Amino acid sequence: MKTKRIALDAVLTALALSVFIIEQQIPLPIPVPGVKLGLSNVVTLFALFAVSPLDALLILSLRIGIGNVFAGSVTGLIFSAAGGLLCYVTELILYKFLTDRQIWVCGVFGAIAHGVGQIFAAVGVSATAEIFIYLPVLILCGIVTGALTGSLAQVSVIKLKKVFPFLPFRRKKEEKQN
Template sequence: MGVRRLARDAVLTAVALTVFVVELQIPELVPIPGVKLGLANIVTLVTLFTLGPWDALAVLMARILLGALFAGNVMALLYSLTGGLLAFAVMTLMRKILTNRQIWVASVFAAMAHNVGQIGAAILVAGTPELLVYLPVLLVSGIVTGLFTGLAGQYAAGWLGKNLRKTDGK
């Protein structure tokens, strides 16, 4: 990994972590585990759609691992890791069939994949199939928050894309 790329991805990770930590300060709106805005996903979206999957994966993994440490909630790491990677896989696959004006679609589906992965991991780990009743609620919240972060990411990618790609030195 070149120095330019390393520095650029480190800056993106720092931005994602900052957003993540700021979001932690927002009080929970509904007492349902797993419902949150997921603002840090904006950074993943922008990275994926402007720089490609490998940079996005690096930024995502660094953010999830460091974020769990910053939040002091390492136990939740497994859930966010499963959800995060599943969402990333969905986004990466959808990137091939979407235009730059449809980034929000990838975000909505990624948010839903995140919720499915998260709850699936929770059910397996905790042995609590009761959690399945949360899935429809989580999907609704995922669609709404995914739309919001997706549109934010789409505009951000539009503005930042050119400059971000320049850092490749090409």
């Protein structure tokens, strides 16, 4: 069981890293600093709901650390870390209140939290309070992208639990519902 879990975490980390790096190559025509699709959050959400919160944190930190060392910058690391951690904490709190069919809600609030974390990091780094004015735009984009990535994670969790029943996925919540 333990080996399976390590292998699963490794695969998910590799997946998150690939998505993270591919996403950086996709330019978004929105002139607001920090707006992105947040596709790698799909993997974090998946790990949170299908494996465990600890595994999700592990995958998230590894992705932020390795991803920014190989394909980012020091400032990128600060923003990813600030946004990612706030996003994780929010998702962890919501995780207790949500079923597998409400994962998209987690995606929405996670994306909002990511935007808020990034804005605070940006204001801290550049010492420009005017950046706060982008907060409503970031929240708006976060709701849209978060609903998309959250739904993606939701479909993956529900389908993959059925297709790969031998993997160390947690199925506590489903049992409770049934």
